[in-house]
Amino acid sequence: MISEELLQECIDEYKAVCHRKAALFDGNGELLAASGGDASWPESLLSMEKREAFLASGGEVWAGEGFCLFRIQWDGRTNGIFLAEGTIEENRGAALMTVGCLKRIYTAAGKRKGRKQILKELLEGKLTGEEEECRSFNRFRKRGEDGWIVFLIEGNEGCEGDVEAVLSELFAFEKRAEAVKIGEGLVAFACPLPDQEETAALTISDTISGELMIKVRVAVSRKVYGLDGLSKAFKEAFAALEIGKIFYRDRQIHLFGSLGIGGLIYHLPVPVCEGFIRDIFGTDTIPEIDDELLDTAYRFLANNLNLSETGRQLYIHRNTLVYRLEKIHKETGLDIRSFDDAMAFKTGMMIGEYMKYKKQ
Known part of the structure; x- marks a missing residue:
């Protein structure tokens, strides 16, 4: 686990030595640290669209108006963006040294877990939402009031990767959404949504069936608020899937809140x-x-x-x-x-x- 204070210290030292503002974003474009602790200037200077464009470009450096970007990459994967005030030529040497330092920090921390592993541990109750590893799921907090829904999708064995790809494309608009394999033919999908869980479940079922040509069951939890509720939501979705297979085999969608007498008998x-x-x-x-x-x-x-x-x-x-x-x-x-x-x-x-x- 990487300390936010350590990252902030690294950025502040760059400002102290080079007399130029600097900032650090993670591999999803989320601001992690800014010189002086002032988050307003990098957010206004570099929009999310520009960050995503740089991440998608594959380039190592990028020059903007009055600032430049350096890619932070290891293990063949982009894990951050270093932003410095001024031109590439003015910052290159010091920026590359800072990027190298940041790589060593991440390596020393044992490398951060991927989002899928973090989600799996949240669902299993092995992580709490307050831990630093969960920062990527807390982006765009203003949308957090929608609450989280956990979907459990069951299909053929070996379909997990394809199902995850379909879900990623289908919910590309929601950056915090994530899917992870739970077992053979079983994928869990956590997504912040308004009151549209049944519509979303039908869309998931129809899209997967249409694109992958397989039949799936989709179980849906009730809405929970905060990452700590994901473990409860996962248990609800799992129970809904089991109850659906016992009592409602002719249905493809199983909502935990609408299990009727089958939900009573199950307990x-x-x-x-x-x-x-x-x-x-x-x-x-x-x-x-x-x-x-x-x-x-x-x-x-x-x-x-x-x-x-x-x-x-x-x-x-x-x-x-x-x-x-x-x-x-x-x-x-x-x-x-x-x-x-x-x-x-x-x-x-x-x-x-x-x-x-x-x-x-």
């Missing part, structure tokens, strides 16, 4: 679930119902117990539908044409799915 103790199954069905396991009857039951429940609409959607005669419902009644002991039995049937079947998951 029930196993003995309670087993007791409910016995009370409802009279056995220790849910009855075996063929796929046709099960599809009929779920469609009937989805249509709010409406016989006509269910028959229309299934392309069957009303009498055929009634026959199937009576067959379900015979096999389960529940007449799902009544509201109470319908709720008991739905809850019992969901608990049955949960019990299968727990046994795996």
Whole structure:
């Protein structure tokens, strides 16, 4: 970890020796230190657009009006920009010595962790948001009131790098957003957003499916404020993904705040679930119902117990539908044409799915 005071001291010494103002930006263009501790002059002199243009140019030095820039690079990666007042010729020797000194400072500090590693440790609760390593996630604090959302994207094994690339391009407008591989086929994405998490999740799912030609599930946490909340948000997104795979397999988007009865069942103790199954069905396991009857039951429940609409959607005669419902009644002991039995049937079947998951 690199001390801000040490970087500030290095910049102040340059000013004292060369009698020229100087400043230091990190590899993302964020101001780290300015001579005299005055952040106003480098921010006004060098806009974010100019910093990003220099970072993208690949050049070692760059001359502006009344100032010059020197790239700080090691391990083949740009990690900073040194800004000095005056021309390149006036600053070259001293600036290159300062750049070399800054490289040694970073090397002595063991080199800073990458943003992806920092995010991973924040999600896992191994870092707190107040640590200096997290500075790059705190840029543009004026936008912090939007709060952070954690998305968990699950796709095919080996797709992680491609998913990260798609997310980086899709959310290029948000400099603090970052994606990181969590496991095989699993990518976590943290992004500050306003109240648009469901829309963002749909966009993520559609874009990845369209560009990579793979199906993905996207789980979404509730909004948290501050980097310290990312660990909680990650746990919520992970729970939403698991609950979605158990109870809502036909859906691709799973919001932690909209898990319904599945979210309740997921947190029930196993003995309670087993007791409910016995009370409802009279056995220790849910009855075996063929796929046709099960599809009929779920469609009937989805249509709010409406016989006509269910028959229309299934392309069957009303009498055929009634026959199937009576067959379900015979096999389960529940007449799902009544509201109470319908709720008991739905809850019992969901608990049955949960019990299968727990046994795996």
